[in-house]
Amino acid sequence: MDCLFCRIVRGELPASIVFEDEEIVAFEDINPQAPVHLLVIPRKHVPTLNDLTPEEDALVGRLHRVAAELARARGVEETGYRVVLNCNAGAGQTVFHIHLHLLGGRDLQWPPG
Numbered sequence: 001m002d003c004l005f006c007r008i009v010r011g012e013l014p015a016s017i018v019f020e021d022e023e024i025v026a027f028e029d030i031n032p033q034a035p036v037h038l039l040v041i042p043r044k045h046v047p048t049l050n051d052l053t054p055e056e057d058a059l060v061g062r063l064h065r066v067a068a069e070l071a072r073a074r075g076v077e078e079t080g081y082r083v084v085l086n087c088n089a090g091a092g093q094t095v096f097h098i099h100l101h102l103l104g105g106r107d108l109q110w111p112p113g
């Protein structure tokens with residue numbers, strides 16, 4: 001699959017990987033928007049949130065639990081953090097392989113822009 005994040009999953013492109021298991025990889029965002037900005041992605045290529053099927057229900061749950069574990073590891077679990085999943089271009093999605101953004105380490109405004 002000619003997809004940026006599939007290439008990171010396969011080890012063809014470098015990334016600062018902070019977690020990986022058989023289903024999930026997490027790495028530092030190349031253009032961080034907060035002191036903590038990690039991307040948590042499934043190894044499986046799913047383009048957008050719209051493309052999920054019941055087959056991925058448990059995987060999507062695990063993506064969130066991994067994000068929470070990484071938030072704890074980075075010490076932002078009490079101060080607060082945000083998990084964001086942009087769906088399609090109008091919401092800012094630029095890489096069409098679903099990913100959770102884990103943002104923390106500063107005050108985050110609401111609503112997002």
Ligand code: 5GP
Binds near residue numbers: 015039085086096
């Ligand atoms: P989106 O805009 O699709 O929600 O998020 C894509 C994210 O991927 C952006 O925050 C962007 O900075 C990040 N990104 C794009 N290309 C790369 C890359 O090659 N390596 C890493 N680590 N992050 C990337």
Ligand code: ZN
Binds near residue numbers: 001003007044045096
């Ligand atoms: Zn992909």
